[in-house]
Amino acid sequence: MLSIRLENLSHTYQRGTPVEKTALHNITLLIEPGMFLGIAGRSGSGKTTLLQHLNGLLKPTSGCITFNGSPMDGHGMRDLRRRVGLVFQHPENQLFEETVCRDIAFGLSGTGLSPAEIDIRVRGALEAVGLGETFLNRSPFELSGGEKRRVAIAGVIVTDPSVLVLDEPTAGLDPRGRRELLDHIVALRRERGMTVVLATHDMEQMARHAEQVMVLENGSSALFGTARDVFRDVGTLERVGLEAPRITILMSKLKKVFPEIDDGIVTVDAAVEELKRLHRRQGLRWRDHDERCARGSVCCREFGSPPVGPQDEDPDGDGIYDACISC
Amino acid sequence: MATVFMTLVFLADSYLSFLLLLFFTFVVAGRAGRPFGHSLRGIRPILFIALFTLAVNSFAVKGTPLSEYGILCHITREGIEQSVRMVIRLLLLLTGASILTSTTTPLALMDGLAALMRPLRRLRVPVHELAMMMAIGLRFIPVLLEEGGRIFKAQVSRGAGFTSGNPLQRARSCIPVLVPLFAGAFRRADDLSTAMEARCFRGSAGRTRMKTLEFSRADVICVTAMLALSAVLFCMEFVKM
Numbered sequence: 001m002l003s004i005r006l007e008n009l010s011h012t013y014q015r016g017t018p019v020e021k022t023a024l025h026n027i028t029l030l031i032e033p034g035m036f037l038g039i040a041g042r043s044g045s046g047k048t049t050l051l052q053h054l055n056g057l058l059k060p061t062s063g064c065i066t067f068n069g070s071p072m073d074g075h076g077m078r079d080l081r082r083r084v085g086l087v088f089q090h091p092e093n094q095l096f097e098e099t100v101c102r103d104i105a106f107g108l109s110g111t112g113l114s115p116a117e118i119d120i121r122v123r124g125a126l127e128a129v130g131l132g133e134t135f136l137n138r139s140p141f142e143l144s145g146g147e148k149r150r151v152a153i154a155g156v157i158v159t160d161p162s163v164l165v166l167d168e169p170t171a172g173l174d175p176r177g178r179r180e181l182l183d184h185i186v187a188l189r190r191e192r193g194m195t196v197v198l199a200t201h202d203m204e205q206m207a208r209h210a211e212q213v214m215v216l217e218n219g220s221s222a223l224f225g226t227a228r229d230v231f232r233d234v235g236t237l238e239r240v241g242l243e244a245p246r247i248t249i250l251m252s253k254l255k256k257v258f259p260e261i262d263d264g265i266v267t268v269d270a271a272v273e274e275l276k277r278l279h280r281r282q283g284l285r286w287r288d289h290d291e292r293c294a295r296g297s298v299c300c301r302e303f304g305s306p307p308v309g310p311q312d313e314d315p316d317g318d319g320i321y322d323a324c325i326s327c
Numbered sequence: 328m329a330t331v332f333m334t335l336v337f338l339a340d341s342y343l344s345f346l347l348l349l350f351f352t353f354v355v356a357g358r359a360g361r362p363f364g365h366s367l368r369g370i371r372p373i374l375f376i377a378l379f380t381l382a383v384n385s386f387a388v389k390g391t392p393l394s395e396y397g398i399l400c401h402i403t404r405e406g407i408e409q410s411v412r413m414v415i416r417l418l419l420l421l422t423g424a425s426i427l428t429s430t431t432t433p434l435a436l437m438d439g440l441a442a443l444m445r446p447l448r449r450l451r452v453p454v455h456e457l458a459m460m461m462a463i464g465l466r467f468i469p470v471l472l473e474e475g476g477r478i479f480k481a482q483v484s485r486g487a488g489f490t491s492g493n494p495l496q497r498a499r500s501c502i503p504v505l506v507p508l509f510a511g512a513f514r515r516a517d518d519l520s521t522a523m524e525a526r527c528f529r530g531s532a533g534r535t536r537m538k539t540l541e542f543s544r545a546d547v548i549c550v551t552a553m554l555a556l557s558a559v560l561f562c563m564e565f566v567k568m
């Protein structure tokens with residue numbers, strides 16, 4: 001298990017030249033074992049720069065970073081990079097071998113593992129990203145973008161890192177591909193107890209998976225806390241150019257009608273629970289997706305919206321209300 | 328012009344001619360609106376190499392030692408002289424190049440090249456296309472460098488080592504960077520050609536220019552100055568022998 005501590009870390013690119021650019025400013029952060037940390041921020045806010053410090057690719061210009069309490073330099077570096085797996089932005093551009101199998105195994109070269117062991121690990125990694133064994137002998141260059149991305153991620157997790165750092169892993173994937181990839185990562189984390197650090201623009205994703213979120217603005221930490229606390233602060237989010245998840249915005253609009261709604265709802269599941277709670281509080285019966293409202297309009301059929309409205313608005317007494325929330 | 332200058336820099340051997348060349352660069356830099364000091368600052372990273380050259384050469388060249396004792400007996404007079412010359416040469420070359428690139432856009436450079444090579448068209452050499460290729464090549468050097476750096480970092484964080492082993496192993500360890508780099512370069516080239524075709528590029532045939540190059544007074548002055556400089560240097564270097 002590896003805990004990473006950043007203290008007043010700053011990074012300046014091209015220091016001492018006219019084009020110097022401070023990309024990180026006094027970041028203090030403790031990444032504890034097993035944590036799921038989300039890094040949010042607009043383009044250019046310093047996410048990539050921060051992540052590249054986590055495995056020693058970049059050195060802080062000031063401040064320090066320690067791994068399990070000790071600073072890392074020189075010799076331990078290669079070992080450290082196996083323990084902190086970093087998946088780059090657009091990792092599909094780093095594939096180079098003739099077959100997927102050999103490309104994934106690249107990270108294991110020089111570890112002294114036996115070929116049989118390497119084979120097991122490679123298959124495990126491929127499965128962990130949701131690709132079948134048929135991919136093993138294909139050329140990485142003839143895969144689709146999303147498949148390449150998965151192979152590249154497999155190439156990082158094959159070393160079994162204790163911290164997995166992902167830089168916008170789902171950018172440019174279709175919605176389902178995004179969800180699947182994230183689900184695989186979450187499953188991996190559960191199985192192996194990995195720490196995950198995820199940088200993304202996708203706030204829904206962040207809200208669903210991240211326990212702690214850091215919001216960067218021009219290289220400084222603008223917000224830090226649990227996903228719930230961070231997304232509740234809509235004002236700051238807007239200032240740094242981010243948007244709370246759609247569901248949070250919806251719930252805060254509903255709050256204008258039903259003031260007792262909790263405003264820290266960040267996922268759809270939490271919203272459903274909250275609405276149920278609200279129904280019960282008002283003495284209403286909650287109907288699940290398969291029960292439709294009387295109108296049964298398209299929106300109800302497709303999305304299974306929950307019905308609202310007091311029970312006495314049920315004139316024919318069949319237990320089905322007149323309209324659901326969206327009708 | 329630059330080529331002539333470079334040749335001259337290598338020809339020159341005596342301090343006097345170096346002085347002349349330095350003076351010339353100084354004047355040109357001033358005229359070009361880039362003070363000499365400014366150009367020098369641009370090549371600061373090279374200074375390390377220069378100093379290194381200085382050090383190595385002072386030791387490596389055989390000749391009369393400076394003194395009989397201690398470390399000084401390894402340093403020779405000839406060594407120092409030669410290395411000083413080497414360093415001046417380096418600096419001149421680099422300032423020359425930096426003046427060229429900071430005053431002339433790659434586009435103008437390419438047009439100039441094409442104009443110079445025009446006679447070759449008789450021999451069915453596709454002059455315009457050649458020049459175009461050179462210009463594109465120039466333009467893509469920084470892009471490729473940056474991309475190479477990125478891929479390098481990515482492979483290093485996958486556990487690649489680039490600094491150990493015998494030469495063969497080291498050469499091997501470049502593959503993970505080179506393959507994606509080339510793949511990227513080919514992809515880029517492909518995109519670029521599609522983009523050019525989408526803008527109706529079809530080579531030089533019937534192509535007109537928005538900005539035509541003209542042989543101006545400044546050019547006359549330049550050429551004359553260069554010729555004069557070459558003449559003087561030739562005399563200085565060869566006549567005295």
Ligand SMILES: Nc1ncnc2c1ncn2[C@@H]1O[C@H](COP(=O)(O)OP(=O)(O)OP(=O)(O)O)[C@@H](O)[C@H]1O
Pocket residue numbers: 013014021022023041042043044045046047048049050089
């Ligand atoms: N190699 C570099 N040299 C100079 N400046 C750089 C370099 N890399 C990044 N920067 C600058 O540092 C700042 C932060 O960049 P960084 O790549 O960390 O942003 P990011 O949050 O990852 O953005 P994105 O979401 O677009 O990936 C940017 O303003 C960028 O221009």
Ligand SMILES: [Mg+2]
Pocket residue numbers: 047048049089167
């Ligand atoms: Mg980035």
